[in-house]
Amino acid sequence: MLKKRTLRCLFSCFVGLFIVTFMSVLSSAAVENKPETPKSLSGVKVVSVEEVKALLNNKSIKIFDMRSAINYGKGHLPGAVALPYKENSEFKADFDASKDSLDMNKLPADKNVPLLFYSDGPTGWKSYKAAALARKAGYRKIMWFRQGAAEWIAKGNSLQ
DSSP states (O other), rough: HHHHHHHHHHHHHHHHHHHHHHHHHHHHHHHHHHHOOOOOOOTBHHHHHHHHHHHHHHTTTTEEESSHHHHHOOOTTTTTTTTOBBBBBSSSSOOGGGSSSSGGGGSOOTTOOOEEOOOOSSSHHHHHHHHHHHHTTOSSSEEETTTTHHHHHHOOOOOO
């Protein structure tokens, strides 16, 4: 009796591990096939790691991490606020924002407040799309850290 339970438990664990591994491989393949974001966005300033470092001392800037809450919890830029962008639109410059979800109410009411958006890196469409939506909403001082968290870490900086 005990052996049957042990075998069932081991089998269940094996199946679970297989499913997790398989989903992980699929997820990694999807990310690898993601095209890079455009290198610029009209009305938005693309900023480098060095510029972001300098901006961190500016108390008036609002920094938004567009990644999932899980990734934000693993580490984020100092002072960044989680604002997960729920993405269902295509990975292209003229995306259909109606397929996506972003809580624009979390952005400041004052359209002159400097905003900085970032996500994972050059394939981080969430930050590109958020910056584009902020521009359409009339915000005037938008910055986009296109290189994102990946470049931040690659240049020897730590996340909080």
